[in-house]
Amino acid sequence: MACDRYRRLLPALSDRELGPLRRFLVARHAIRCAACSTELEELEAMRTALRTRLTYHRAPPGLAARIGSALPREAPPAEVEPRRWARPAWTLAGSGLVGALAGIALTVVVLGGHSAGGDRELQGVIDSQIRARMADHLTDMPTSDQHTVKPWLSARLPISPPVPELKDVGFPLVGGRMDFIDGRPTAVVVYRHGKHVVNLYAWAATAAADTAFRTTRRQGFNIVSWRQSGIAYHAVSDCEADALMRFAQEIERAATGS
Numbered sequence: 001m002a003c004d005r006y007r008r009l010l011p012a013l014s015d016r017e018l019g020p021l022r023r024f025l026v027a028r029h030a031i032r033c034a035a036c037s038t039e040l041e042e043l044e045a046m047r048t049a050l051r052t053r054l055t056y057h058r059a060p061p062g063l064a065a066r067i068g069s070a071l072p073r074e075a076p077p078a079e080v081e082p083r084r085w086a087r088p089a090w091t092l093a094g095s096g097l098v099g100a101l102a103g104i105a106l107t108v109v110v111l112g113g114h115s116a117g118g119d120r121e122l123q124g125v126i127d128s129q130i131r132a133r134m135a136d137h138l139t140d141m142p143t144s145d146q147h148t149v150k151p152w153l154s155a156r157l158p159i160s161p162p163v164p165e166l167k168d169v170g171f172p173l174v175g176g177r178m179d180f181i182d183g184r185p186t187a188v189v190v191y192r193h194g195k196h197v198v199n200l201y202a203w204a205a206t207a208a209a210d211t212a213f214r215t216t217r218r219q220g221f222n223i224v225s226w227r228q229s230g231i232a233y234h235a236v237s238d239c240e241a242d243a244l245m246r247f248a249q250e251i252e253r254a255a256t257g258s
């Protein structure tokens, strides 16, 4: 049955190894299937634990050279990609030397993941915006009633983002939907500004401290990102940057008031 097929792909989803279409299909199934969403949460928890709780030791000087001289001679690859490199090392588990090599490879992957985190999040919200548009599926809960959207999102997420009515300032509410961004369950509150769609993405922040507005432009979209009271926000739209900044300020004000 369909669930089995999707469930086999959950580890690949969690490891960010699926292409955009499969990622969309598997994530969409996981949002709606209790068993798969539980399994995905467990995978994500393990991933986070691996990232944050493992202790790392700096390799002693000369170790790389010793490993190099112990390995059979082979032309070095032109460009070493950490993820690919990690795999052959794991399959040779058993020898202490190779174990050490695998440890180094893992460290490279983990550190790489850290530095790329913010970028992946931004790409995630852009992908989501494009997916929603392609599938003509802006909302799971189409309503301009903030008192319907907010509880609908709160019931499905560990956070409760503000859903202010901003019609008077040029941003009528269109509805809400659920998504997975970078493996995280995410609330998407959808507004309009003229002919433009404005998506507000909100998920539980991994760091506590609030951050100021940060603006980015990518693939024709403007993005305003900030963190406030334990929630990470990204406002995304192809409307003008000034208008999006006004929108972000309205949301920040509403979040302060609620």
Ligand SMILES: [Zn+2]
Pocket (backbone or CB within 6 Å): 003, 004, 006, 007, 029, 030, 033, 034, 035, 036, 037
């Ligand atoms: Zn399922």
